[in-house]
Amino acid sequence: MVKTQSLKRDLGLVCSLILNIFFLFKVGGEWNLSWSKRAASEAEAVAAISCSGHGRAYLDGLVLDGNEGPACECNTCYGGPDCSQFFPDCAVNADGGDPLFLEPFWMQQAASSALLVAGWHRMSYSYGDQSTISQELERHIRKLHDIVGNAATEGRYVVFGAGSTQLLNAAVYALSPDNSSSPARVVASIPFYPVYELQTDIFNSVDFQFQGDTSLWKNKSDSDTEVIEFVTSPNNPDGQLNKAVLHGPNVKAIHDHAYYWPHFTAIPAPADSDVMVFTLSKLTGHAGSRFGWAIIKDKVIYQRMVTYIALNTMGVSRDTQLRALKLIKVVLATGGRGIFEFGHETMRKRWEKMNKLISTSKRFSLQKVIPEYCNYFQKIRGASPAYAWLKCEKQEDKHCFAVLQAVANITGRQGSLFYAEDRYVRLSLIRSQDDFDLLLHKVNELVVGEEGPQTM
Amino acid sequence: MVKTQSLKRDLGLVCSLILNIFFLFKVGGEWNLSWSKRAASEAEAVAAISCSGHGRAYLDGLVLDGNEGPACECNTCYGGPDCSQFFPDCAVNADGGDPLFLEPFWMQQAASSALLVAGWHRMSYSYGDQSTISQELERHIRKLHDIVGNAATEGRYVVFGAGSTQLLNAAVYALSPDNSSSPARVVASIPFYPVYELQTDIFNSVDFQFQGDTSLWKNKSDSDTEVIEFVTSPNNPDGQLNKAVLHGPNVKAIHDHAYYWPHFTAIPAPADSDVMVFTLSKLTGHAGSRFGWAIIKDKVIYQRMVTYIALNTMGVSRDTQLRALKLIKVVLATGGRGIFEFGHETMRKRWEKMNKLISTSKRFSLQKVIPEYCNYFQKIRGASPAYAWLKCEKQEDKHCFAVLQAVANITGRQGSLFYAEDRYVRLSLIRSQDDFDLLLHKVNELVVGEEGPQTM
Known part of the structure; x- marks a missing residue:
């Protein structure tokens, strides 16, 4: 009798387990995926390649000889098959306006931002209303x-x-x-x-x-x-x-x-x-x-x-x-809160760090950005510009881009490209965290190094 | 004892069932999908909307009031919420070059052609080699x-x-x-x-x-x-x-x-x-x-x-x-075999049907397309052009586009748009099967009807 009861209890547990499994897979109608599974697996496999946190593997990355999956594409100053090598003497990229400061936000929103495109999606030239605009x-x-x-x-x-x-x-x-x-x-x-x-x-x-x-x-x-x-x-x-x-x-x-x-x-x-x-x-x-x-x-x-x-x-x-x-x-x-709070906080901190460093310098200065009342955040918010518009203040530093490159190995974008004086250089603050960290490190060396030659 | 044995047997069955479920989900490493599941489910749910075989629902389709999912977008001459209504008097679309004849091929290749795009895929302006070309x-x-x-x-x-x-x-x-x-x-x-x-x-x-x-x-x-x-x-x-x-x-x-x-x-x-x-x-x-x-x-x-x-x-x-x-x-x-055999067979059959119909007509004619040896198929293959370049042969039918529209409610593309005579009209043969079937039906009526007025 005891044995029968124990078996009954086990059977009950097992049934409940099965129900749980089905419930788990059925929530959101997700339990019976069929033709989409292969694509989903491919994407998750690629996303699982870590590239040491200093690079990224993509679905359409190069597949090198001997590799099964796509190769890691490493951030500036990182290399090796898994991007774990750091090249301290390399040129820091503060040039283009690649807005990768938002990449971590999208990695946090992996489930809600993923998209599965069927092979037959929108093959036509036009939408249902005959326009080309959704x-x-x-x-x-x-x-x-x-x-x-x-x-x-x-x-x-x-x-x-x-x-x-x-x-x-x-x-x-x-x-x-x-x-x-x-x-x-x-x-x-x-x-x-x-x-x-x-x-x-x-x-x-x-x-x-x-x-x-x-x-x-x-x-x-x-x-x-x-x-x-x-x-x-x-x-x-x-x-x-x-x-x-x-x-x-x-x-x-x-x-x-x-x-x-x-x-x-x-x-x-x-x-x-x-x-x-x-x-x-x-x-x-x-x-x-x-x-x-x-x-x-x-x-x-x-x-x-x-x-x-x-x-x-x-x-x-x-x-x-x-x-x-x-x-x-x-x-x-989230009514925009999610991305704009992430974006503003990231940019504000970057600007504050850069501003603080440059404010100790006699050789360089930054544009002034005045904090203003923001109707979206409903408060006065700290400055957070996309670029530092750096000026070389010394009379002889007429070519600021060349100064940064020669002294600190920083690649900015020269002022004359913006039809301004070459005494200016644009430094991008919106790139990846790696790029910004390296930039800040080099700018720090530059500013700290100012005192040296001056007191010599 | 009998009860205990029956329970044991049930338990055994249940365990085997659980193992089977796990095995099912583990084949191909697909059982442990995580962040990609929501997107995959959304795509499959939309794909499951049948639209009566005469339309399509898309992930980015309009979501109408009261609907949970996107609305069906119906093929020409079909309507209603599920595209099941047929409008026999509507104008047949043989105008644009929408290559939807290949849509069924991609539906057959659902698993291999699906694509899951991660939220952080390729945010940068450039690929790893700094170009914009993959x-x-x-x-x-x-x-x-x-x-x-x-x-x-x-x-x-x-x-x-x-x-x-x-x-x-x-x-x-x-x-x-x-x-x-x-x-x-x-x-x-x-x-x-x-x-x-x-x-x-x-x-x-x-x-x-x-x-x-x-x-x-x-x-x-x-x-x-x-x-x-x-x-x-x-x-x-x-x-x-x-x-x-x-x-x-x-x-x-x-x-x-x-x-x-x-x-x-x-x-x-x-x-x-x-x-x-x-x-x-x-x-x-x-x-x-x-x-x-x-x-x-x-x-x-x-x-x-x-x-x-x-x-x-x-x-x-x-x-x-x-x-x-x-x-x-x-x-x-498949070395191209899959798509090109499907594509050529579809287009060859369409051309043969159209050609056969028009060859019985005294009022209309088609361009000649001569079968040639194809290095890809390694044989002489039947003609399969994308468009019928139709000519109105009667002296008075100077505006062939208008003739087709008035007599058969067919919308082609007028010859003068191609800087040719308006005695010509282009009829698209590469559109959806529905569009082609309706076109053939109307052309058939047109050609059969020729004899009537002539003998009156």
Whole structure:
């Protein structure tokens, strides 16, 4: 009898165990995965390659001879098959604007940000409404701006591009006159993002021409020639909340708001101009996805931009739009708190550390960024610009980029690329933690070393 | 005792069941999926929405009020919440070149073609080698051409674009002279793909201008002006294996090989010209992904194209490159047999049916496509062009597009869009099976109905 009871109890336990297993696998309908399992396993296998915390393996990484999986791609100054080797004498990369400071955020959101793409997903040229713009994604983007309070979207049109890059020229095209005897003058305020000039030049259009610094045209904007002013706010490289300089009936502005997110700046009010450009790169950090959007007041300008994008690339990759939707859904799930608190805290700390170091220096100085009241965080928030716009103060240090490279092996971006003096250099603060740590270490050596030669 | 034994047996069964469950989940290392499960479940749930076989639900489909999941997007002439309603009087779509004839192939390859993208996948602007081109994808593309035998790649350069669309203008830019007094003349042979002109026009460059039909310049190509000839082979709309018409020291050609795959044409020999453009759209059918590549002989031309793509969009979306790699891996897994046999069989049958119908007509005729020996299939293979280039033979049917629309409610694409006579109309044969079936049905009615009025 005892034996029977004990067996009954065991059987009860076992049944309960089975039920638990089924419950476990059935929550969220996840227990009966079929065709998606292989892809999921592949992705988890690649993600499990640690690369010593100083690199990353990707699904589409190179598969080297003798390897089964993709090889580790190591951060700057790290190497070896698993990125465990450190090269202390290597050049520190503070050059490009790779927004990898957000990578840890996405690793924390692994489950909610993962995306499984079926082989037959969106093969068509168009969505159900015959457009090349995902309505669902557009709806989420509008919601995002409402929550963040950084742009007015009501009654405006939204157009997508392959990053803000493609939208910049789409806007220049759309704002330029057709069949005019004189091309529109495209201008920007020094220091400015080099792509404005390089891009306008490469298209070498009959309808528009890059004409340099805004200030040259300040008292000439009453002429008949159309002027298109790039207004970058916050500005790349110096983080200032620029406003349009030129005004008048023949002046149009393209507001580049790539950095107008709580990571990098206080949000004093929703941007409200006629042509506003945003990019996923500096919002979620997915620069590689090449996704941007423009918010446009005027229907004709919007339609001209849509036509331009259609004939240039037939819209933005539907794969990219799907991914952007997934990422923006994750951002929205916490009303933005998750990513913007992470982003702002990371950037604020980096700026504080850099600022503290440089403030002890007599040889170098940084731009001033004044803390402002932020409507999103509903408080005055500490400065957190994307770049340090470093100035070499010594008379003889005319080429600051070369000074940093020679003395500290730091690769920044020289001031003249932004049409400023070479006494300036831009140091990127938004790269990976490894890159920032190395940069700070080298800057520290540099600043501490100042006293040496001075007292000698 | 009997009770105890029966319980023991039950317990044994239960234990074996548990072991089986564990074994089931462990095969292929798939039992312990963690962060990828949610994404996999979401994708499978969406894929399970059947839409009555006449539509599709997508992960990024509109979520309508009251719905939990995305809504069905119905094929032309189908409607209702589950696409089960058929509208027999609706207009049949034979217009665009949506290559959905390949969708069933990808549904058959669900497991091997699925892709799981981690939230942190490739956030950077560049790959490990600092380029914006995935080396792994380039390697697979070269392998694909080797297997198919449709293009020489050895010693050539490969550049990626957002579909062939972006590469067409990149090539025009790269082949145009810098700082010349006269812009390059861009030409194509009638009938030609309208984007050549529309795209060249919208960029309105100082360096190149669209100048119409190749034949106008046949005896003038000895002048000093550079000429850039678009050579489309097989040609869109008529499927002919065109060759360059113009020759001379100042003539350059862009070979558009979008349709040079065994689905649509025999492959008599590897294409071997200086600038060759291909696209994923007509290879795997993923038009929405916007991925293409060009194979370039000359290093300077290649570098100019890379610069153009960089300043236009900063390369092609890394998400798209990842997907293209996955899809091309599936193609390569069977040496191309899987997809090309499916593609050719589907297109050959469609062409045979259309051809048979039209051959009984006195009012309409089709272009001739001669079966040729195919080096890929190693046999003479039946014709299988992507489009029917239909001609209205009756004197009074000058506007064939309007005839088809009025008499049979068929929407084709009018001949004048290809700079040909409007006596021609292009009917797309590469769309979904639903679209083709409806087209054939309407064409049948049209042809059968011919006798009626004639004998009255």
